Amino acid sequence: MTVSTVNPTGTAVEVSDLRVAYGGDEVVHGVSFRLRRGARLGIVGESGSGKSTVARAVLGLLPPGGHVTGGRIELLDTDVVGRTDKEMNDLRGRVVSLVFQDPLTSLDPVKPIGKQIAEVIVQHHRGLPRAEVRERCLRLLNEVGVNDAERRLKQYPHEFSGGMRQRVLIAIAIANQPDVLIADEPTTALDVTTQAQVLDLLRTTAERHGMSVILVTHDLGVVAEFCDEVVVMKAGEIIETGTAEQIFASPAQDYTRHLLDCIPRPGDRRPGPEFGDPGDAEPAAVLTITGLRKRYGRGPHVLDDIDLTLHAGETVGIVGESGAGKSTLARTLIRLENASGGTIDLNGADFGAARSKRLRELRRDIQMVFQDPFSSLDPHMQVVDIVAQPLIVHGLCDRPAARARATEMLASMGLDEQFLDRLPRNLSGGQRQRVAIARALILRPAVAVLDEPISALDVSVRAQVLDLLREEQLSLGTAYLFIVHDLAVARYFCDRIAVLYEGKIVEFGSPADLFERPRHPYTRRLLDAIPDPHHLQRRMKDTT
Amino acid sequence: MNGTTSAWRRWPVIASMVILAVYLMLALAGTFLGDQANVADVTRTLRPPSAEHLLGTDGEGRDVLSRVSVGAGISIMLAAISVALGAAGGLIVALACGLGARWLDRVLMAPMNAVLAFPQLLLAMAIAIALGSGLTSAVIGIVVTIIPVFAVTLRGEALRSRSEAFVEAATTIGLPRWRIALRHVVPYLGTTMTVQIAANFGSAVITLAALSYVGVGARPPTAEWGAMINDGLQHAVSGQWWVGVAPGIALLGLVIAVNIFTDQVRARRRPAGW
Numbered sequence: 001m002t003v004s005t006v007n008p009t010g011t012a013v014e015v016s017d018l019r020v021a022y023g024g025d026e027v028v029h030g031v032s033f034r035l036r037r038g039a040r041l042g043i044v045g046e047s048g049s050g051k052s053t054v055a056r057a058v059l060g061l062l063p064p065g066g067h068v069t070g071g072r073i074e075l076l077d078t079d080v081v082g083r084t085d086k087e088m089n090d091l092r093g094r095v096v097s098l099v100f101q102d103p104l105t106s107l108d109p110v111k112p113i114g115k116q117i118a119e120v121i122v123q124h125h126r127g128l129p130r131a132e133v134r135e136r137c138l139r140l141l142n143e144v145g146v147n148d149a150e151r152r153l154k155q156y157p158h159e160f161s162g163g164m165r166q167r168v169l170i171a172i173a174i175a176n177q178p179d180v181l182i183a184d185e186p187t188t189a190l191d192v193t194t195q196a197q198v199l200d201l202l203r204t205t206a207e208r209h210g211m212s213v214i215l216v217t218h219d220l221g222v223v224a225e226f227c228d229e230v231v232v233m234k235a236g237e238i239i240e241t242g243t244a245e246q247i248f249a250s251p252a253q254d255y256t257r258h259l260l261d262c263i264p265r266p267g268d269r270r271p272g273p274e275f276g277d278p279g280d281a282e283p284a285a286v287l288t289i290t291g292l293r294k295r296y297g298r299g300p301h302v303l304d305d306i307d308l309t310l311h312a313g314e315t316v317g318i319v320g321e322s323g324a325g326k327s328t329l330a331r332t333l334i335r336l337e338n339a340s341g342g343t344i345d346l347n348g349a350d351f352g353a354a355r356s357k358r359l360r361e362l363r364r365d366i367q368m369v370f371q372d373p374f375s376s377l378d379p380h381m382q383v384v385d386i387v388a389q390p391l392i393v394h395g396l397c398d399r400p401a402a403r404a405r406a407t408e409m410l411a412s413m414g415l416d417e418q419f420l421d422r423l424p425r426n427l428s429g430g431q432r433q434r435v436a437i438a439r440a441l442i443l444r445p446a447v448a449v450l451d452e453p454i455s456a457l458d459v460s461v462r463a464q465v466l467d468l469l470r471e472e473q474l475s476l477g478t479a480y481l482f483i484v485h486d487l488a489v490a491r492y493f494c495d496r497i498a499v500l501y502e503g504k505i506v507e508f509g510s511p512a513d514l515f516e517r518p519r520h521p522y523t524r525r526l527l528d529a530i531p532d533p534h535h536l537q538r539r540m541k542d543t544t
Numbered sequence: 545m546n547g548t549t550s551a552w553r554r555w556p557v558i559a560s561m562v563i564l565a566v567y568l569m570l571a572l573a574g575t576f577l578g579d580q581a582n583v584a585d586v587t588r589t590l591r592p593p594s595a596e597h598l599l600g601t602d603g604e605g606r607d608v609l610s611r612v613s614v615g616a617g618i619s620i621m622l623a624a625i626s627v628a629l630g631a632a633g634g635l636i637v638a639l640a641c642g643l644g645a646r647w648l649d650r651v652l653m654a655p656m657n658a659v660l661a662f663p664q665l666l667l668a669m670a671i672a673i674a675l676g677s678g679l680t681s682a683v684i685g686i687v688v689t690i691i692p693v694f695a696v697t698l699r700g701e702a703l704r705s706r707s708e709a710f711v712e713a714a715t716t717i718g719l720p721r722w723r724i725a726l727r728h729v730v731p732y733l734g735t736t737m738t739v740q741i742a743a744n745f746g747s748a749v750i751t752l753a754a755l756s757y758v759g760v761g762a763r764p765p766t767a768e769w770g771a772m773i774n775d776g777l778q779h780a781v782s783g784q785w786w787v788g789v790a791p792g793i794a795l796l797g798l799v800i801a802v803n804i805f806t807d808q809v810r811a812r813r814r815p816a817g818w
Contacts, residue, residue, distance in 0.1 A: 335716075360718040364718060368716045379731075393723075
């Protein structure tokens, strides 16, 4: 494997005045940027900013209906706009290649991994002997850190974990040693610690082969960790371009600053009084979990002996990687799943053992906000009916009164009358999540379980939704159990944090304790893996 | 993607809709004709197609075109009734199986799978014979064979709906299960229902004709396509092909149009883009 000479002045990709339209609607309005050979460029933006569209245009893979209406895209000094599919096919994989976002759906579930990698190799090297193809596949898997490659080649995608699948996708993308690698949200579906590993892998592979990388992401933290240069996009236009240091340390544009401000800095704290200030009376416990266990069939315990108490008005964060049991805890607690052992005491009632009618009545006091507002709202129901439904179900008021209350609640959350009769699909992600929060809080429950309520949202909307949750908490006194993988958010928002690892709470304490003095090695590992967009800023300040 | 390709892609659905519209008009005309189509006229038997009788006359001097159009009405109406009843029955079973207790699922799915194990036509025939031949028995036979088809496909979807976040959200709100079924799951099943209804309509038309053809469905002189094809068979040997071919082509055309339409509906269901 030869390391290609990196010419620092050479240009890998040059996009000038690119315009892209879907049907008649222009969505990218004259975008220009340049990617040096061997450099790593980040395109950051929120959903709808056109960042993915730009990346797809470079690959010649615009979705149906999309076409380039103007400008040039030069790949290694040749214009690729207007090339036929066949010509682009020849370039794709060999010159430019894509690492997909979702490692689960991007692999063919019915073909072994080895076959899928081999297909890509054969595409550009017809007539290569079988043994040689196999040899290359093995080498690729080894390179991306998939152990036991020999055996893994014969396995199917479902036998791989998310991080391993992403590694396989990277192997496929670099199979023909392209000059430019385009990664579209490559780590969005992964855990923090896996994300750190995958980014590391991308970086070392790109460096080893002298590849240039375009990383498309909404996550400023990832960009700060990975990229040398950054393009900030909004509504189909470039807001700001610069080196990573410039962008993060001294952003020139308000929008960029706004995006950075939306990520809580260490030391930032949500508004409102601190919980458990000395001098306050001991608040009442609203939810007490003792010895909660959950296992599926005869499998291992997914939750093992969980003890947790929630007091009125406080927020307890549950952090940990996927597979740690965070979601299972939420689902068992809310009785979407039945516990295998232990008790759940809700305001003095035995919620854990309640059945049928009694259970439905008790549900009034414990509500849930789901992670994905796209799927947690019935696509066939109007917004006002979704929010009014809980009131009607519990017979608290009749339909017109319930709708009036719902209207009020939505208005207080910034969704005025024009939104009432809309269907969920006609709302933005942030608006949908407000509807979901309104539905959960309209009953004034004692406890609300928030399962990653902001992780499906755009960065700038996250802060608004967190603020909204805090406002409602201050006015209603609801206790929140906040499931969150983003540790910065947990530190910002929670009163106490429980670290969940392999179904057990390994550490429990105030954010200050946890972040300043982590005791458990797992907590430390978790803290080390967080990508931090503010570290560049700090580094700059240190040097000045 | 420019205009011409999308129009080119859409032509099958347009063509099938035009054909279906023609059948509906034919059926409408047939209802106005009513019993007139059954009036025999021994003076003009087995006339070949002409300006007066576009599709000729049959062995008893009846106008074949009139009878084909009456037959269109019978086929469309009875197929629609069978599919509607089958869909309703299947939906109820599917909701009970997909959302109810596990034992209920087992108890209900066993007979469904048993019915599915038989060839649809044979079972419908056996039921129709058992009930005594006639159009009502034929429809009952078809409904019984259609219910499990709907039940099985919709049950799968209903099971899937349980893990949809909005259904779980309804549970956490405290909604009783039957209300979740009606309010949230039935609309969720809508698209699958549509596709299944269209697909089963075509097969119901064929089954009905087949039952009548073998003599357990419509009885003469009812102008049902299957019965007419059977009647035409005896004349085909002696050269009067139009008596049997006309209803045969009518049946073929309707089923093909319905199937093309179904395929298009199914294709549309696929989410666009990525």
